[in-house]
Amino acid sequence: MWRVLVTDEMRLGEVRNGDIRLDYRPNMPREEILKVIGGYDALITRSRTQVDEALLEAGKNLKVVGRGGVGVDNVDLEAASRRGILVVNVPEANTRSAAELAWALLLAASRGVVDSDRKIREGVWDRKYLGLELDRKTLGIVGLGRIGGQVARFAKAFNMRVLAYDPYIPRTRAETLGVELLDDLADMLRQCHFLTVHTPLNEETRGLIGRRELYLLPKGAVVVNAARGGIIDEKALIEVLSEGHLFAVGLDVFELEPPNVEHPLVQHPKVTHTAHLGANTVEAQDRVGEAVLERVIETLQGNLAYAL
Ligand code: NAD
Ligand code: MLT
Numbered sequence: 001m002w003r004v005l006v007t008d009e010m011r012l013g014e015v016r017n018g019d020i021r022l023d024y025r026p027n028m029p030r031e032e033i034l035k036v037i038g039g040y041d042a043l044i045t046r047s048r049t050q051v052d053e054a055l056l057e058a059g060k061n062l063k064v065v066g067r068g069g070v071g072v073d074n075v076d077l078e079a080a081s082r083r084g085i086l087v088v089n090v091p092e093a094n095t096r097s098a099a100e101l102a103w104a105l106l107l108a109a110s111r112g113v114v115d116s117d118r119k120i121r122e123g124v125w126d127r128k129y130l131g132l133e134l135d136r137k138t139l140g141i142v143g144l145g146r147i148g149g150q151v152a153r154f155a156k157a158f159n160m161r162v163l164a165y166d167p168y169i170p171r172t173r174a175e176t177l178g179v180e181l182l183d184d185l186a187d188m189l190r191q192c193h194f195l196t197v198h199t200p201l202n203e204e205t206r207g208l209i210g211r212r213e214l215y216l217l218p219k220g221a222v223v224v225n226a227a228r229g230g231i232i233d234e235k236a237l238i239e240v241l242s243e244g245h246l247f248a249v250g251l252d253v254f255e256l257e258p259p260n261v262e263h264p265l266v267q268h269p270k271v272t273h274t275a276h277l278g279a280n281t282v283e284a285q286d287r288v289g290e291a292v293l294e295r296v297i298e299t300l301q302g303n304l305a306y307a308l
Pocket of ligand 1: 069070071072091094095098142143144145146147148165166167168169198199200201204205208226227228252253276277278279280
């Protein structure tokens with residue numbers, strides 16, 4: 001009998017495997033996770049739980065960590081590997097939903113959707129606001145992987161010119177997507193009316209877009225981050241936004257989640273937010289839940305095909 005602890009909101013469906021005992025505790029506080037994790041063979045989580053050295057050390061019987069999604073920046077892969085704990089994720093299951101949310105933020109930020117909604121609820125019928133059109137504008141994508149690629153496909157429907165910066169993909173991928181791949185990030189930024197980032201968060205991408213990079217964008221650009229907080233440096237973003245260089249910003253993610261309500265980005269009138277909801281559609285969560293459970297079980301049974 002394998003014991004599996006789930007510490008994040010998931011739609012796992014019915015567990016049909018009699019060898020698995022699943023404990024679904026999506027709100028379990030970290031202190032409690034640390035206390036009980038020693039009794040489990042596998043942990044399944046999303047981004048809420050920091051699977052760090054301390055948690056892995058406490059997980060004396062852990063064999064597998066399943067990440068219900070793409071990003072493994074909340075899992076200490078090196079510490080897991082030192083202990084022989086395998087890590088699996090389901091990178092393809094939420095691509096479409098994440099790309100759609102990036103577009104929802106880009107459109108909402110460009111048209112003042114949230115602000116207008118709020119004003120109407122307050123009894124204010126404000127028709128002075130002017131937004132931005134997308135037709136023939138330039139969209140810059142940092143990271144042309146699964147999600148960045150899907151974002152590019154959607155951009156074509158808006159008749160946009162699409163540029164990308166991604167030093168790790170073959171040029172043929174960009175060509176197939178009808179995207180101009182640039183070797184120099186600064187070169188791309190100078191041309192973008194709209195910018196969206198879709199890289200993983202790692203040592204190389206943390207702060208990749210800072211004050212200098214934001215000022216390379218033409219004045220009045222719109223910036224979206226539906227990948228990970230920290231890829232765009234938050235302090236720089238607050239400064240550049242407050243100095244009036246950007247038209248608006250759309251954010252699904254923060255460096256620290258949930259952010260404090262006093263956080264200047266949370267309160268900024270030019271920022272449209274969602275609460276790390278990129279993967280939160282019925283369809284994506286059904287796919288993620290089914291795949292992560294299947295991969296964790298298979299890995300516990302000795303199939304190493306999904307191990308990172
Ligand atoms: P992916 O691996 O398919 O694509 C990432 C791309 O980034 C790759 O093409 C890679 O070459 C590129 N890249 C890496 N380092 C780079 C750098 N320094 N500069 C430019 N490009 C670089 O991953 P994906 O499935 O597209 O997901 C991307 C990220 O989106 C995930 O790592 C995750 O953090 C985030 N994500 C967020 C949500 C959400 O709910 N908001 C949902 C899914 C994924
Ligand atoms: C991911 O990396 O897949 C995202 O953070 C989505 C999520 O876990 O909600």
